[in-house]
Amino acid sequence: MTETMDKEIDVQDEDEAQEQKRKLGEMYAWQEGMSWNPVERVILERRSVRKYKDRQVPEKLVRRVLEAGRFAPSAGNSQPWRFVVVRDREMIEEMEKYVRLRCRVLKFLLNWQESPLGRLAWLNSQVSARLIPNLMHPIPFGAISLIADGKLKLFHGAPTVILILMDRRGAAKPAVDVGICGQNMVLAAHSLGLGTCWVGFVEVFKFGTKWKKKLGIEWPYRLVEGIALGYPVGKPDGMIERELREIDWWEDGRKRIVF
Amino acid sequence: MEMAFLSLKERMTIPTYDDPERCTSGRVAIDHERCNGCGNCALICPGACLYVAGVGKDKKAYMIDKPVPDCMSCNDCMAICKRGAIRADVTYDFGGFYKVLHRGELCPPRNF
Numbered sequence: 001m002t003e004t005m006d007k008e009i010d011v012q013d014e015d016e017a018q019e020q021k022r023k024l025g026e027m028y029a030w031q032e033g034m035s036w037n038p039v040e041r042v043i044l045e046r047r048s049v050r051k052y053k054d055r056q057v058p059e060k061l062v063r064r065v066l067e068a069g070r071f072a073p074s075a076g077n078s079q080p081w082r083f084v085v086v087r088d089r090e091m092i093e094e095m096e097k098y099v100r101l102r103c104r105v106l107k108f109l110l111n112w113q114e115s116p117l118g119r120l121a122w123l124n125s126q127v128s129a130r131l132i133p134n135l136m137h138p139i140p141f142g143a144i145s146l147i148a149d150g151k152l153k154l155f156h157g158a159p160t161v162i163l164i165l166m167d168r169r170g171a172a173k174p175a176v177d178v179g180i181c182g183q184n185m186v187l188a189a190h191s192l193g194l195g196t197c198w199v200g201f202v203e204v205f206k207f208g209t210k211w212k213k214k215l216g217i218e219w220p221y222r223l224v225e226g227i228a229l230g231y232p233v234g235k236p237d238g239m240i241e242r243e244l245r246e247i248d249w250w251e252d253g254r255k256r257i258v259f
Numbered sequence: 260m261e262m263a264f265l266s267l268k269e270r271m272t273i274p275t276y277d278d279p280e281r282c283t284s285g286r287v288a289i290d291h292e293r294c295n296g297c298g299n300c301a302l303i304c305p306g307a308c309l310y311v312a313g314v315g316k317d318k319k320a321y322m323i324d325k326p327v328p329d330c331m332s333c334n335d336c337m338a339i340c341k342r343g344a345i346r347a348d349v350t351y352d353f354g355g356f357y358k359v360l361h362r363g364e365l366c367p368p369r370n371f
């Protein structure tokens with residue numbers, strides 16, 4: 001009796017192994033014009049998710065996502081990251097409020113179209129765009145006002161937030177490592193049915209002494225990015241169109257331009 | 260295709276982002292034949308530049324009427340719209356210091 005059962009289990013295992021192989025058959029090999037393999041699918045269909053269900057993500061699932069971050073490549077294997085996971089709804093709400101308040105101040109100082117400061121705000125924006133051109137890029141600049149007006153949320157109602165602190169002493173270029181680490185987690189999360197959104201606006205916490213202490217943003221750490229994590233409302237993932245970018249292609253001693 | 264070149268004058272100019280003569284924001288094309296006004300795109304648009312108006316069969320999505328809407332041509336609206344009714348057809352370029360270089364056309368993933 002037990003023998004036959006063992007055999008049945010063996011057969012089942014074999015079936016599963018076959019099934020697994022069939023699925024993985026699409027991986028680790030390329031043929032011209034073949035359809036997307038599962039990894040490519042996740043990469044190409046991942047979209048930033050800005051509407052989440054209330055339902056909390058199981059702890060184990062978050063731990064699993066964090067593992068994908070831990071195994072990211074980093075210059076000199078210096079792993080210059082530290083994760084802060086926030087799953088406390090009240091705390092997330094407080095963070096949301098804090099950033100909105102700060103964005104209102106920034107809007108007042110910079111948004112020359114709507115601020116009562118008028119031309120002074122215009123001057124502020126021109127000066128800061130020259131000092132910190134990346135942060136004052138028109139898109140984040142516009143987002144400051146959107147957040148201030150409550151039209152754009154910080155974490156979009158996600159029940160879990162992963163903050164990535166960067167160890168400023170990391171080998172070579174730690175900010176690059178942190179980006180790679182975060183994207184590993186993002187892709188793993190989407191492959192497991194979760195939605196994510198990168199949140200660069202966590203930058204604003206550097207203005208808050210209380211938050212810096214609470215979140216551990218102290219030397220040698222700097223808070224660089226946040227990732228909102230949760231179950232998406234609807235089906236926001238999907239393939240889309242994006243702009244091509246010119247590529248310089250050197251081969252046979254000459255340069256071609258390809259797209 | 261744009262010239263992949265940034266002049267010194269452009270490099271020195273920080274544009275003011277409210278003049279459509281000097282900068283282009285992202286723009287979407289909405290096919291009102293297909294759109295059923297479900298509002299999903301408006302719900303998730305990070306630039307808050309979509310809204311739904313009208314009643315019953317005439318309920319449709321529109322882009323807000325602003326000289327330079329906050330559209331970043333992310334196409335997240337295209338991804339969430341399962342009716343294929345919306346897509347970004349103009350990508351942003353704020354000119355001057357922020358002029359976009361080496362750009363090509365909009366195109367879905369190509370499986371070479």
Ligand SMILES: Cc1cc2nc3c(=O)[nH]c(=O)nc-3n(C[C@H](O)[C@H](O)[C@H](O)COP(=O)(O)O)c2cc1C
Pocket residue numbers: 046047048049050197198199200201202225305331333335
């Ligand atoms: C480093 C980084 C920071 C970002 N910060 C924010 C943010 O603060 N708020 C937000 O809504 N989206 C943020 N995003 C998401 C981008 O807007 C989004 O990735 C981009 O529009 C492309 O859309 P997709 O992610 O759906 O492909 C960020 C993305 C990255 C990579």
Ligand code: SF4
Pocket residue numbers: 289293294295296297298299300301311319320339340341342343344345
């Ligand atoms: S998601 Fe599509 S169908 Fe729904 S309102 Fe937007 S464009 Fe219309």
Ligand code: SF4
Pocket residue numbers: 285286287303304305306307308309329330331332333334335336337347
């Ligand atoms: S492309 Fe992005 S920013 Fe523009 S309308 Fe669509 S969702 Fe909004």
